[in-house]
Amino acid sequence: MRLLALALSAAALALAACGDDDNEATAGAGEKPRLVVSAAASMTEALESCGPEFQDATVRLQFAGSDELAAQIRQGLKPDVYAAANTTLPDELYQEGLLSRPVEFATNTFVLAVPNDADIQSLDDLTKSGVKIAIGAEDVPIGSYTRETLAKLPKRREQAILDNVRSNEPDVKGIIGKLTQGAADAGFVYVTDVNATGGDLEAVELPAELRPEVTYGAGVVDGAEQPERALEFVDQLVDGPCADALEEAGFGPAP
Numbered sequence: 001m002r003l004l005a006l007a008l009s010a011a012a013l014a015l016a017a018c019g020d021d022d023n024e025a026t027a028g029a030g031e032k033p034r035l036v037v038s039a040a041a042s043m044t045e046a047l048e049s050c051g052p053e054f055q056d057a058t059v060r061l062q063f064a065g066s067d068e069l070a071a072q073i074r075q076g077l078k079p080d081v082y083a084a085a086n087t088t089l090p091d092e093l094y095q096e097g098l099l100s101r102p103v104e105f106a107t108n109t110f111v112l113a114v115p116n117d118a119d120i121q122s123l124d125d126l127t128k129s130g131v132k133i134a135i136g137a138e139d140v141p142i143g144s145y146t147r148e149t150l151a152k153l154p155k156r157r158e159q160a161i162l163d164n165v166r167s168n169e170p171d172v173k174g175i176i177g178k179l180t181q182g183a184a185d186a187g188f189v190y191v192t193d194v195n196a197t198g199g200d201l202e203a204v205e206l207p208a209e210l211r212p213e214v215t216y217g218a219g220v221v222d223g224a225e226q227p228e229r230a231l232e233f234v235d236q237l238v239d240g241p242c243a244d245a246l247e248e249a250g251f252g253p254a255p
Contacts, residue, residue, distance in 0.1 A: 035226050035233060038062045038069040038077075040085035040141070040216070041171035042108065042189075043246070045196045047083075050245035054236070057229045065140040065171035073098055073221060080230035083218035083237065085141040085172075085190075090217035102217040105237040107252035109191040110145050110211050112204040113179055120186050121204065123153070127160035134175045134184035137168045142175070145212045146188040152210050176201070190214065192250040215255060 035057035039047055044063050051059035062069070066084035070093060073082060082099055084090050090102035114120045126133060136143030150158045166184060169175045172193045178184040180200050194203040218237055220230040236242045238254065247253075 032056070032058045033226055033229065034058050034060055035081070035229050036060045036062065036079040037081040037083065037233065038064075038072070038079040038221075039081075039083040039218075040064075040066045040069075041173045042085050042142070042193055043083060043216075044173070046192070046245040046249040046251065047242065049248075050236075050240075050242040053241040054233060056232060057226060059233070063171075063173075065137070065142075067137075067139045067141070068170065078223045078225070079221055080224040080226050081218060081233050082221055083216065083234075085214070085216055086144070087215050087217040088144075089141070090219050094219060098222050099219040100222070100231070102219040103234055103238060104215050104217050104254040105234070105243070106216040106246050106254060108214040108216070109250075109252070110149065110206065110214055111189065111191045111194060112186055112206060113176070113189045113194050113201045114186045114204060115179060115182075116199065116202045118185055118202075123157075123161065123206070123210075126164060126186055127157060128164075131164045132166045132183070132185045133161065133164045134167045134169055134178040134187035135165055136172065136175060136188070137170055140169075140171060141214075142172050142189060143168065145214060148212050149188070149206065149210050195250045213255075216251075 037059055039061060041063045047061055051061055062079060066086060066089050069082060070089045073093060087102060087104060090099055093099035094102055135146045150161055167178055172189045175187040175189050176193050179187050191203050194201045218234050220227055220234060224230050
């Protein structure tokens with residue numbers, strides 16, 4: 001089912017691209033070329049803020065789980081830039097010859113998110129009967145970070161938390177949706193996702209020894225329509241309007 005969903009998603013994006021004006025990717029006189037950026041869902045607010053400030057192209061943003069976007073590239077989709085919520089997927093695409101050498105451009109903080117009226121203050125509260133937890137699917141970065149964190153707990157405690165998991169979401173936006181709609185009592189996300197809810201959710205800080213290192217990586221997709229502009233966009237994730245937008249959203253600098 002997941003492979004079918006990925007295939008349908010890739011097909012939908014391809015059809016959407018075909019539906020655009022023929023001149024959009026390679027603009028005529030006086031028009032900016034189009035730059036397609038596929039980015040992790042956790043970057044939505046930051047990139048939507050800075051994208052219009054990119055001077056040399058009209059930025060078209062595509063957001064989803066980092067694993068889904070990587071799968072689309074492997075299936076032949078050709079965005080110009082790929083930006084993931086980890087370094088593993090960009091490194092894999094680089095090794096496969098599908099991405100330029102990745103650049104680390106930001107970090108994030110892994111937290112437990114709860115509604116602001118929830119009676120959940122720590123991981124211990126997640127072991128209680130009746131608590132509903134939303135986490136990321138195993139192959140998406142937020143899901144990997146979650147399982148990495150829980151694996152550091154005593155086995156009985158880890159299992160008690162996993163027993164309360166009610167949904168495995170394809171990206172952080174799915175987890176946030178479950179929390180804001182009242183379908184979950186707690187979920188593991190990034191602090192920037194909590195910030196973006198405008199106070200609807202609160203972040204419960206996790207012990208330092210449990211928190212994973214969350215580093216974002218990006219590169220230029222092999223066969224990109226706009227490779228030079230794509231490289232410039234990646235550079236601006238490190239130092240430029242998008243780096244500023246990421247910092248404002250709560251992201252940290254690259255290690």
